[in-house]
Amino acid sequence: MAALLSVEEITLRFGGIVALDGVSFEVEAGHIAGLIGPNGAGKTTAFNVITRLYAPDQGRLEFDGRSLLETPAHRIAEHGIARTFQNVNLFTSMSVLENVLVGGHRLGRGTGEKEARAMLEYVGLGVRAGDLAASLPYGLQKRVEIARALAAKPRLLLLDEPAGGLNHEGVEELGDFILRLRDDHELTVLLVEHHMGLVMRISDHVNVLGSGRKIAGGTPADVRANPDVIEAYLGSEAGP
Amino acid sequence: RSGTEPGVAVDSIVLGGTAPLTGAASRYAAVARGAWAYFQYANNRGGVYGRKIHYRYVDDGDNPAITVTATRQLIQQDKVFAIFNSPGTATNLAVRGELNGGKVPQLFVASGATTWGRDYGQYPYTSGFQPTYQAEGWVYGKYLARTASGSRVAVLFENDDYGKDLLGGLKRGLERSRVKVIAAEAYEVTSTDVASQIAKLRASGADTLVLFATPTFAIQAYQAANRIGWKPKHVVTNAAAAASASMQAASFGGRNRLVNGTISIQFLRDPTDLRSRKDPATGLYRRIMKQYAPGANADDPLYVYGMAAAWTAVEALKKAGKDLTRASLVAALDTFTAMGNPFLLPGIVVKTAGKDHDPIEQMLLRRWQNGSWKAFGGLWAYPAS
């Protein structure tokens, strides 16, 4: 299988801070790829580079064989990349339904309310469609974000800490949901998450960043056993 | 004609006008208030042929668009007989067409633009009042030509019809004389100060400074010249005529010597003129102010202006006759002479005849000395063009 997304030698600095330092990794089509690493490792920054919110100082970025570096941020959705945000970023004055409708913006006039409602049913928010997005509890707001991202009918979905704030049950459900999502929508998923149980359970491949550099990559089992990863991230008594 | 003239009843005449009660030009509200006070006084003495004058003025904030709607309200809704003495050039220009189209008198426009008298043929329902800015500039020119031969003049003027008319008049007065305008700098009403212009004027090497500016800017000009150590021989200003308090302000309690000797014109009685304290006309003015505009600053000559116009309006209405109509008022003004206006300087005659439709064309020169104005010389009369 060919790589759907390839990040090559990407470097990005903020003044003196090197947030990404020659990072390379690939995501294969149809995979769920984990991206993990300590706080401040550069995971969210990598998302921002991929979605063109930040322009890297160096490096190449290819999606489906084409470079993304000339693409402005608002055309990224058109290419089939959608994302969620680590700190929920909803349109607060709009209803849940409208949030999802905006997600379908790139599809033009065609996408109607019907599909948006179906999408909300799919993520289990059908009854909250009319509510103001800001009034939902945190966990549900995260789900609205996923629905909004899905409304763009992406091929690659970037999830930034979707499990944050979910309880145990919620995390289990989320894992199943992501797996189902991949199959139902023929998606590729790039997942940033600190919940190791989740990452290890559903990922096909995991890349590890540390201080802006890639320190490991491989199957979940490989990564979990990697001493560098244990040292920098998991700690000796890594969870189940 | 039957007695259905708008604004005229057996016992009343309704006049309307606009005035800036708010905003940057709100000092000119004093003109309307002064006129109102005089009409009250006149009404208490019987009015005009038993008709009391109701003068209704509304705010236009010096915005011509509002002048238009406010004037329409006065005519269409309040059914006034005539529009009287609204201040401002642009504001009056904005309504002139409409008023003349509707044959509504636009009586004694409170502005010195030349167009009021000059374009009388086209707009017969419109009449000016005060000496035109051109006339005033011309007097300064003639005066300098006579007394300051060989001097080089620098002019600060407001960049609009007002400043430009004054400058034009000055140049005409200087024609064929040995006095030259060697520099002229404009300022915008939106400027905060005129120091830059004064610096430029000084650099021109002029020895005479002429200020065609509104009070604030004229005062600033004195100060700016003083600060850069410029001491022109003569200073001429029109702004002083508008408010003597501004000269006090400019002289900083006598500390700015440049102010001494300043020349200006005058056609109104100066309520602060010491010599006229005992003058019966000034006494009348102060009595009216006290009774009908209590609390107002009676030293402000803008009230005198309003009263002078109101006095003249009463005369004009009298002359228009008992069967008052808009047409009869305009006819009365076509050839009109009114002498003895207590609010104008003695000897000044309000007069229109034939082609000449500038009511006031005479004025005195005066000089600022030791904290007050002193008139000098005889009346100057602008030759009808």
Next chain:
Amino acid sequence: MAAFFQQVVSGLASGSIYGALALSIVLIHRATGVINFAQGEMATFSTYIAWTLVTHHGFSYWPAFVVALVVSFLGGVGIHEAVIRPVERGPRIRVVIVTIGLLLVLNGLVTWIWSGEVRAVQSPFPARTIDVGGVAISWQDIGTIAVCLLSVLVLGAFFRCTKTGLAMRAAATNPAEARLVGVRVSRMLAVGWGLAAALGAVAGMLTAPSVFLSPNMMLTVLIYAFAAAVLGGIDSPVGAVVGGLLLGVGLNLLGTYVDFVGSDLGLPAALLVILVVLLVRPAGLFGKPRVRKV
């Protein structure tokens, strides 16, 4: 050459006036997050108070100055308590509209109470000028610039180094979080209004001797001050003063040496220059661009 420098000097003089008011605009923005359209009118009002004390109540200059400052501070706090606090929590634009209402009320009140007459106001600085190579520089202008620079230093130190200054910034930018650390946000904002009013009073007292006191003294100055504050960066005291000086000098030089511009296009041209600057530096010359973490 002397003519050129005279223009620069007179530009600096006007610029220091813009800078003085801009400084109080920046102060109130930093301390409360609000753009205050009434800032100029508040300054005018304060100056009238000082003027009245001197001319009608026999005060000498400095006592009148101090009283005006104190009254202004209290007035600023009062304005905050009465009309700003109720709208503080809502969208910013409502606060802006309230300050526009305040501008009208204060302008009207000044005209009503003191009439439209132009008044002379005493200056705390000597009336003399000094001559440097044919260029006359007045003490009033030097004094104004000096006071501006001093205020910048004091303000900068206040916001950076003192606990209260820090708390005020926190209250303006993250009120909810500021309350969690124990900052009495409402009180901080009230103090912010008070300080801005007092600084505005200083600006008014510095301005009045040059442009003379009248109800509309600050109406046009306010526009220039806004432009100066934006040019310098709306949160930067240094920027406000530098922006003011640049604007003053720029206007004079454009008007003097660019024929097409002259006096009448001076303001539009200066504003155009500022727009261009903003396109290159969207947060002004000295402003810190706001970065939001995604």
Next chain:
Amino acid sequence: MTALLELHAVEARYGPLQALRGITLEVPEGSIVAVLGANGAGKTTTLRAVSGMVKRDGEITFAGKPLRGGPEAAARAGIAHVPEGRGTLTELSVIENLRLGAYTRRGRSVRADIERMADYFPWIPERGDQTAGTLSGGEQQMLALARALMSRPRLLMLDEPSVGLAPLIVREIFSIISTLNEQEGLTVLVVEQDVRIALEVAATAYVLEVGTVALSGTSAELRGDEAVRRSYLGY
């Protein structure tokens, strides 16, 4: 042990929605108490009620005195609340955040405390001038905790401190909290989804369900409770 914080029949609402329907709980002085519950159960709202971020009814006593007023009053009484989300002062620098953390304290030893925070979180010194809003999510979470500790509170309230933190750091944070609790007697009220770790450090715990206390007991009791195990621990 006496109770430092007591809630008695506390209610709170957001507009028409009643989020707390009478919460009664007790936090003994010098203890660590955990609050558990499903999403939307009202955990966050409970903490907000204590610090006055929401309008509340019922009785809240802190150190023997009724607690009134808004968050600033709570902070002044000695309660440090690390809210859900991040709770940093995003426009200020890291150092300024820490300095403001000590806002309610008298001047002494602020610098020493900043150094202590730098010991806990070694990245702090090199990032002192970075604007807090540009830190990574986890860095902001750590900063929020450090900021709260700067006030040397009597009661520390943490709302899901583990969210967004790497596993290593989560353990580190809880060990810091335990240490402070043991050595300095810091009282802690913590809301946490990671029930395993919460019950490890806490002495007692309350389980909320739709705005009421459904269950409470010592950590050991709860760990042994069949229902808790099934719904929160997953085994």
Next chain:
Amino acid sequence: MRREPLRALALFAALAAVVFVLPAFVNDFRAQQFAYVGIYLVALTGLNILTGYAGQISLGHGAFMAIGGYTASILMIDHGVRDIATIPLAIIVTGIAGVLFGLPAARLSGLYLALATFAIAVAAPATIKRFEGFTGGGTGVNLFGIPELTASDAPLQLFGFELDFNNWIYYLSWTIAIAGYVLAWLILRGRTGRAFRAVRDSEIAAVSSGISLTRTKVLAFGISAAYAGAAGALFAVATAFVNPDTFPVTLSIFLLVGIVVSGIGSLQGLVAGAVFIVFMPLWAQTVSKSPGAPFVVYGGVLIVLVLVLPGGVAGLIASARRLTRRRQDFPKP
């Protein structure tokens, strides 16, 4: 649920009918005053699209009105175009001006944008004055002298009805106002309107959803300016006079005041905002005519309104509607 739009439509039709017959019940002059309400309604609708919906504050809409007003006036006076025919051109010219201004302005945000727009309002009068040959300078353009191009002199014959100037200007303004209002409603309820609000709520999330910030903002500027242009043209025709002082800085500020009084980000209260702009200054001076006093009254009322009506008049309507709806819903199980 389904009945809601129908009811709204009925209400709207009823209001339109009121607008249509109103001149029959008020005097001639009032018709003209209400014409100005219609004119400001056009401007406020446009400004609310930009500021209320797209979140881009503008303190410069008076300048766009000036462009519209001068376009109409110059076409009439120099090219003999009839008043009504100048309006489409004014819309196009101002719309283009809005787009041209929006292109750079889209890079600015918040206060910087507010002050950039303020700058055009400040610069407009001086610039107009300067290009005297084109604009008539400070003297302005007087349209009263060309009665054949408006109904200013002789009544206008239209479908067998006779319309004098005041009624003509009334129906002209309100036809455009209502058309503009419906158009705004159509734009805002769909994809474009959602994009506007998305940009207002979160630029980052909007971009990531595929919305181009520049395109959206520029579009909002263009549409909004076009409305202002229509309003400016109507204003010039109604006033029959333009000069630089007829479009002062305060006009821009009062337009902003108008949308806040109406309720930002809602179309429902706009008429109230327009009424406020037209009638409030008149009413303020009936309280006192002392110099300055009208401002005190006006400013005081404005402050009180903002304090007591947090959501503007639209907010008031919304809460009234909530109240009645709750009462209706109550009996249902």
